[in-house]
Amino acid sequence: MLKRFLIASLAIICSFTFSSQVNAASNQTHTVQKGESLYKVGKQYGISAQQLKAMNHLNKSMIYPGQTLKLPVMLNASEKNLLARLVEAEAKGESYAGKVAVATVVLNRVESDEFPDSLRGVVYDGTQFSPVLNGTIHQAASRESKRAVNEALGYQGYDRESLFFYNPGKASSDYLSSREVTTVIGNHVFMR
Known part of the structure; x- marks a missing residue:
């Protein structure tokens, strides 16, 4: 009886997992x-x-x-909050346009085959974002960063498909300097 229950439970869990993956992909x-x-x-x-x-x-x-x-990538409230906190930490002191561009890069990564296919997966993908490493991602986002996320969500498809950004005054990267520059906003260089 216990064996039958365990097999049935495992079958239900597997079917739920598979259907969740199908729904996520078809989204x-x-x-x-x-x-x-x-x-x-x-x-x-x-x-x-x-x-x-x-x-x-x-x-x-x-x-x-x-x-x-x-x-386009569609985010729930929790995901919007996570992205706004990342934007706040990554682009604090940058212009509003710079904040929109940072959010756009993250959304472009969700769509790209080069990166994980979820917002959380992109944000927490290894050492991609210094605010994840130093903990500043846990600080509240400003109203402007939240607004920038909403604008970036509506801007999908109209951008230059940037997948990377960095501040050359704070960091250097041979890999990033070899990428095609799409735009420069404030202290950030954006690339694809």
Whole structure:
């Protein structure tokens, strides 16, 4: 009886784990169904048709059944708070545009195959961010950093796909200096 219970419990846990992984993966793409438009798909996910076009590098508004659309990263309140705390710690003293750009890099990493596919995974990925290492990520975010995160969420698809940033006045990196510079904002250099 105990053996049967353990096997059943294990089966339930495995099926839950598998379905959670499927849901997480399908959360970043949408397969177009017959009769859908960019407007309808955008409305379903709470994003604009224009942002869907930008995310998918579409010149026209035509989409076709079976086509896979990339969706922007969507964060819950806890994830927004984590990103805002990272932005606060990484870009304190930088301009508002610099804070938006830092948040955008993190969101781009979530979408990139080069990095983990969750916000938490990206933030806590080894030694990527000094605020994780020195503990400043645990400090509260300012209202401006929270606003910058919200703007970065709405900006997805319109950026230059930066995946890295650093302050050359505080750090040096042969690896980063070999990357293509996308923009410079304040003391930060952004690259892809």
